Amino acid sequence: MGKRAPFLRRRLGRRLREIREGANFTLAEAAKRLDKTRSALQRIETGATRADVHFIRSAMDVYDRYDETLIGEAREAMKPPWFRSYGIEDMGYVDVETHAASVKEFSGLKLPGLLHTEAYIRALFAHSRRRRSPEQLRNDIEVRMIRQERLTSERDPLELDVIIDESALRRDVGDEAVMQEQLRHLVEMAELSCVSLQVLPLKIHSALDGGFTLLSFHDRDEPDLLFVEYGTGALHIEEDPEVRACRLNFDRLGVEALSPDDSVALIKRIGQGR
8 A cells, every 4th residue: 555645635635626626627627727737636636745835825716716724724734743753754543643533442452552551552562573773662652652642631632432352451561560550540541531441341252353443533524534453554444334334333342342430340350350
């Protein structure tokens, strides 16, 4: 799969396409009026190529539609993302999560990253297939900790619904102290108003199908995104039938899982029994 275009460029390109279509211009007609090739305009509309403010103004003149917010979006899309300074170049999951309003995650046989403690992250990365230099390790840990800040943010909170398989709670990552701290942290995070945590009991075998994440955005016109990670990469899926199927699957898992209160009680019992 090719690299995914940055979220802000993709959103800006989609809005430009909608305005063009609303003005009844074909891609070829608009490209000619804008002194672009058809393929060049198409790359802008898919977010593969950035659109600067001058192009946005020209497009709005041609389409006879002025929208000041597009200028602001173009300027914002030109800025490097916050995680670039930590050495992350690929516009993958961190990029889309940054702009998400809510995340629904079935973490399968592992704990969800947004609820990890720093010690647990270190222990997890120590056994990762990916080799990291000391600097890369520091950066990756810092990025994950920054992502978690949105769970307690008053300005831009992230709503998080997670379903955790019980086996992930019982699987040792690091030493006893690391796991005890991690389990206590899960209990604390479950108390946040923007976090819903449920545990799928061991007797339910749905976790064997693997984990997935569903992301929704503030802009209702922005399609929900399905993120599925595998051994050597990840898939970003926007096709509605697959997204809808996974949303129904998440709802089904929520019915099979313990209630939030019973889930917290189980986590506490597991912690006490260690």
